[in-house]
Amino acid sequence: MAGAPVPGQPVRGSQTGRPIMAAFDLLGRRWALRILWELRDGPVGFRALQQRCDDVSPTVLNTRLAELRDAGLLWQDEAKAHQLTSLGRDLQRALKPLQAWSERWAAEAQE
Template identity: 50%
Template sequence: MDDDGRPVPRHGESVRGSQSGQPIMVLFDLLSRRWAMGILWNLSEAPRTFRDLQARCGSASPSVLNTRIKELRSVGLIENTPDGYGLTGTGRELFGHLEPLGDWAMEWVPTL
């Protein structure tokens, strides 16, 4: 459950925006949760301890950060490493798809 009482999104189950739980909507539900993207972005550079993540996600409460870490671990995007938390191979693959969206957004924002 997340900090709003929602279960971790799963394929085939109702998620925000999709009654049928289509894979892309499951992913968007998960990534739209508070600090999920921030955690992935911060772990893309290197593994980080909980305290380091907390410092980098300054306004995230420890309980929200802990919940999000548990969710991202449960779906195989992050893992415990000797240096803290890090992206799994699947997490790195996902980040590889998200990074171009970040680049696109930087070009898009000035047009607003």
């Protein structure tokens, strides 16, 4: 499947393309969540983003950035820095409870 998953179109795990399944498909792609995480504090240029993502290959990074742009989660400004759209910031807020849960899970796993 080329490009970003689209709700209403078949995606991994759903022939009907249910919105949650399209979101899981997009966010489950290698580096997608990491890219979004690294943009949480504001715009980041390509090379800096690549370094923050443990030197992900430029090809993979470009592919993920294009998919996340197509999905409306980020955009590229005039200075070529990538940043979250309002929809991307909404996703960041939606992920905060998952972050809190994962920290509780990690603490309990260490007990």
